[in-house]
Amino acid sequence: MKESFSEMRSETYSPKYISRLRWSIVIPFVAIAIVLLGFFIDSVSDPSTDTASDMIFFLLFLISGSLAGWLVYEMARNQDEKISGLLINHQGILFLNRNAKVLSEIKYQDLAKSQDPYTKDIFSESASNGKYGNFRKNLYVHEKDENRKSKKKLVNLDVIPLKNRYDLIGYFLKGIQTFRPDLKINPEVYKDFYLDEKTLRYAPENLKSDMKVKIITIAVIILVIIAFRYFFLDEI
Structure with a gap:
C-alpha cells in the first residue's frame, strides 16, 4: 500500500516573487512609521498641541514600527528554521x-x-x-x-x-x-x-x-445597509 501511494509536493511561488511580496508589505509599514514619527516630533515641538495628540502619534508609531521590525526579523532569521x-x-x-x-x-x-x-x-x-x-x-x-x-x-x-x-x-x-x-x-x-x-x-x-x-451575499448585505441608512434612519 505504501508503494502505491505516491508523493505530492507543494507548489510555491518563486523566491524572487515571495521576496518582492514581503518587501511590498514591509516598506509601507516603514513609511507609515517614519511619517508618524515626524508627526510625533512636530506635535511635541508645538506647544499648542495637547498631550493626548502626542501619545496617539507615539502609540501609532510604536505599532507600525514594531510590525515593520517583526516583518524584517521574520525575513532575515535563519532560513533553516523556516x-x-x-x-x-x-x-x-x-x-x-x-x-x-x-x-x-x-x-x-x-x-x-x-x-x-x-x-x-x-x-x-x-x-x-x-x-x-x-x-x-x-x-x-x-x-x-x-x-x-x-x-x-x-x-x-x-x-x-x-x-x-x-x-x-x-x-x-x-x-x-x-x-x-x-x-x-x-x-x-x-x-x-x-x-x-x-x-x-x-x-x-x-x-x-x-x-x-x-459575492451575491456581500452585495445583498451592502444593499441592506444602504437601504437601512438612507430609508429607515431618515424616517426616525
Missing part, C-alpha cells in the same frame, strides 16, 4: 525547510478519533470568528495530547504561499482514507475546500460557484 515546502506521502504531511529537513509533521498513525460525539474526526472550521469568518475555512484533525486525550489540531497549510493548497488538502484526505479508514471525515470538508468527493481532486468549478454565492 518552512519552505510541504510533502504528503504514506507517513502523513511533512513540513520541510529549504534543505528538505523535516521541521514538523502530522502522521496518519498519530491521528485520533474525536471524543465529541457531535464532531467528526476530520472537520473544517472557520478561520476566524468574525462577521465573514465563514468565507475562509481551515482543516482540523484530532491527535492525542500528553494526557492521551484527543484534542483538535490545525492542519496549517498557510505557513507558505501555495499554488496547490486545495490539491494538497485533497491528497492528505486521500491518505487518511487509505491508511486510517477508521476515521470519519465530515462531508462538509469536501465542499469547503472545493474538492470532488470521489476523486478528492480540486474542482475549480466548485470554487467559482462558491465565489458567486459569496
Whole structure:
C-alpha cells in the first residue's frame, strides 16, 4: 500500500516573487512609521498641541514600527528554521525547510478519533470568528495530547504561499482514507475546500460557484445597509 501511494509536493511561488511580496508589505509599514514619527516630533515641538495628540502619534508609531521590525526579523532569521515546502506521502504531511529537513509533521498513525460525539474526526472550521469568518475555512484533525486525550489540531497549510493548497488538502484526505479508514471525515470538508468527493481532486468549478454565492451575499448585505441608512434612519 505504501508503494502505491505516491508523493505530492507543494507548489510555491518563486523566491524572487515571495521576496518582492514581503518587501511590498514591509516598506509601507516603514513609511507609515517614519511619517508618524515626524508627526510625533512636530506635535511635541508645538506647544499648542495637547498631550493626548502626542501619545496617539507615539502609540501609532510604536505599532507600525514594531510590525515593520517583526516583518524584517521574520525575513532575515535563519532560513533553516523556516518552512519552505510541504510533502504528503504514506507517513502523513511533512513540513520541510529549504534543505528538505523535516521541521514538523502530522502522521496518519498519530491521528485520533474525536471524543465529541457531535464532531467528526476530520472537520473544517472557520478561520476566524468574525462577521465573514465563514468565507475562509481551515482543516482540523484530532491527535492525542500528553494526557492521551484527543484534542483538535490545525492542519496549517498557510505557513507558505501555495499554488496547490486545495490539491494538497485533497491528497492528505486521500491518505487518511487509505491508511486510517477508521476515521470519519465530515462531508462538509469536501465542499469547503472545493474538492470532488470521489476523486478528492480540486474542482475549480466548485470554487467559482462558491465565489458567486459569496459575492451575491456581500452585495445583498451592502444593499441592506444602504437601504437601512438612507430609508429607515431618515424616517426616525
